[in-house]
Amino acid sequence: MSTTTNASGEVSLWGLFELVLEGPSEGNPFLDVDLAATFRQTDRQIRVTGFYDGDGTYRVRFMPEAEGQWTYETASNVKELDGTTGSVSIGAAKPGDHGPVRADGLHFRYADGTRYINIGTTAYVWNLQGDELEEQTLATLTEAPFTKIRMCVFPKHYRYNQNEPERYPFALLKKGASKWPAKIEDSDWEFDFDRPDPAYFRHLEKRFGELAAIGVEADLIVLHPYDRWGFSRMSPEQDDRYLRYLVARLAAFPNVWWSMANEYDFMASKSLDDWNRMIDVVADTDPHGHLLSIHNGFAPFDYSHKRITHVSIQRPYTERSILWREEFGKPVSVDECCYEGDIAENWGNISGQELVHRFWMGTVNGGYVTHGETYYNEDETLWWAKGGRLTGESVQRIAYLKRILEEAPDEGLDPVPNSSFHRILKKGIDNVTLPELLGPAPGEEDWTPARLQHPTAGQPHRYYLSYFGLNQPREVQVAVPPGERYAAMLIDTWGMTKTMVGEGVERGDVLNIPAKPYQALLLRRISD
Template sequence: MKRYETFELTFSGPEPEGSQALADIQAKFSCGDETWNVKGFYDGNGTYKVRFLPQKEGHYTWAVSGVVNASGEEDCTVSETAHGMVQAEGTHFVYQDGTKYLPFGTTIYALAHQSEELIEQTLNTLSTAPFNKVRHCIFPKHYDYNHNEPQFYPFEKDADGKWDVHRPCFAYWAHFEKILNRLGEMGIETDLILFHPYDRWGFSKMSMEENKVYLDYALRRLAAIPYIWWSMANEYDLMFHLSENDWFEIEDTIVKNDPYGHLLSNHNCIKFYDFSRPAITHVCVQTIAFYKAAEWMDRYQKPVVYDEFCYEGDIQHEWGNISAFEMTNRFWKACSVGAYATHGETFFSEDEILWWARGGVLKGESPKRIAFLKDLLYSLPSPVEPWNEPRKLEPGQEEEPVNAAENPFIHLFNSVTDENAECIKMKGDNFNGHCGDDAFLKYFSGHQPSISSINLPENASYRIDVIDVWNMTRETLIEKASGYTDMKLPGKEGIAVLAVKITE
């Protein structure tokens, strides 16, 4: 048993008499004063398994009960490679062992529902891509460019040809888990989409009772895999037969069946999920409103992930035909204030193999720019926080008051409708971030100043580099700067400046 690595016990037993999904098998793991109660699962062919994800090192005792009764002891040691689950910490993420994790996601919705050959090609592509999170689905996807039939489905059908959630397709789950684990071993988290509306088989139309049986079984199998984030759905709000309360019930079911507390959120088409709910660990949004990032980080005190904001590509749908520059630009907008972004790619292809849903090879020009950004952010001493750059104060001038009574701008802003406010805020999009007083980042996005300034702390010295996000260059603009500093810039789009503290 290794800390943060899936521990698995296997038993033989009689075939379950009732539901194969809800087999009567549970286990208790104890270490010192702490106890974890987990459910086991039936894996077909008279085989039962119990999985456990040890959260700390030490001496464990375990006891399995139900259709199988067994007990034992294990010494759990620290793994040399496992970092644990990714968890939220403030408005950022971090592995459980404290290792830095900055999400740079991509999207391959039906990754697991392709031919073995295509899956291998996808994993091979990912092995050299910058992405460390993949949004993909348990259920197969039906949509434009998604007409192929998967090899397996999560359940077997009953005699009437209806999906029977009580009879899992064991081959499917083994296949799916293998992909999760292979991704995980490559350092890639699975942002696991539990439900979605793009369906021709009926998985999106199951009853709440069926949904809960499915979740129960899925979490018995998957919760002990450290590389998983629960994404309740892709575009949950388009599953029109489910009410808001149904979603809260799904959320509760996940929480109740997850002994470890994986990350949990829910992805919208139109209506944002309620990210203030305590069990929701991060803000997961589909929107292009990057100017909202700092506001949402402040409101929810949780990480903000722009998990969908159009894909690099050239298909007919407006969500799937932005340029490589624009994809890069949107990553920079999010990341420059300390939010995060998720890539996707949809170049038209006669063979219908588009990365966003089916994987294969990456054809776009944004991934290498995303890699450049990722390397840069990983090189910083800490995650980025939004930076409200102070104004230059003339001698004797004081900071603007920040309350509405004294500051007429704030008063004015408070007096407008929400519609009006958004129409104005989107213009004033500053993408400025900082790492304490160690580094300050300004991203000018679609603006192209030839002159600008940065108002750095007076009491330290900084080297200011100018970064061309498209050409992936980083050149020193000013060797040593303090306080308010004028800068001459290239006067083109896609420029950032990064001021890093000089430590002597």
């Protein structure tokens, strides 16, 4: 038996400690061998599931969440893996390492308290395209504003996704034979869903590490319906074993999020009871409590589920983020609001300007929005599927929005409730009375935001960001609390410019601005 730590030989806070053990390889160790380790520090203890990595090698991975000395002891149904003990000293986090992202009220925050701004993108199977294209994708992400990528474990069968991957997540077995071929050679084969292929998952781990190095979270889609190989139709027992294996391998990576499915309700073989069971399997197996959610096709999931950490929803109307926040009391990530592109499907042919508009509507309504790009090319290398290069117009504008958010209050932007926009959204235009829409006149003592016509987010008495969207007012009446003075900055969200339009405005002041769409007004409080 032997033990190793990570490749550098150093173990830091939120780093990866790995215990490596040698054990049996005969039979099917994936089914026959149970392995776990308990890590202890004073009165804290964390139980971590181990996994078989092929060729008689077993691994236990641990992501330490506190500095200092930890001890460990293994437990197994195999004698040579049972009772291994040791200790590991955990040092301070490396520069730039903030730990896993957690839900923090209605926003997100790294484990060390640093604010996390969730600006995602989608490239479902970029990690299954071969080294050349995968490395190009990583290079693109290095220059892009995205802090998260939605990606799949399993290969995907769909339009523009017809190529076979270089490797498969489970072993292949010739029917009636005992030899495991490296590739599918003809129709006389089948997958053995009881034998994961460690090489497949090692490659996934490699890409995880590279994403972490450039500050990108991996929102990992563990199941999806777009499948010609049978991965979406495994039995409940096989599903659960796969999930436990996946979590045992990946939970020690700080940048993993669990997305139980892409469009869960398109998977006819899975019931709601199945999804609830599998959510529990993942949450119970993950000792580090990573973010966990599930993505819908038609019907949104019940995100009040106690083990779901945030809303991950598919809807084009990102302005409803304010309502989902109120309904579920969790951070909202609109992870599919249609994609910038030109393919035939309507979900993949909105303009860059429309996608940027949806980003802003989601932002000022308290949510977070995910990007995707589906411009056709002869190689059928569409970013949303395979990664590669980005060619659309939205990315630099999303980067501009990100810079604005980085300069915003550290608490994040919360939508101003009871604005006229919010009242219409919540009640419907036919159910809102005129006094509700207008609110009190400027100058009245009891301030209410009802007079705000446009969606607005910020932090009370400090910072307000209003977005005019498709409207093009030539004048705007300032609606801030009485007696407070603000600097007013006009933002052109498409042109990416800021213009000072008032250096000390108060409630009721009127600002004259150019009449054009896609503008925003930033009000930052100044000394009284």
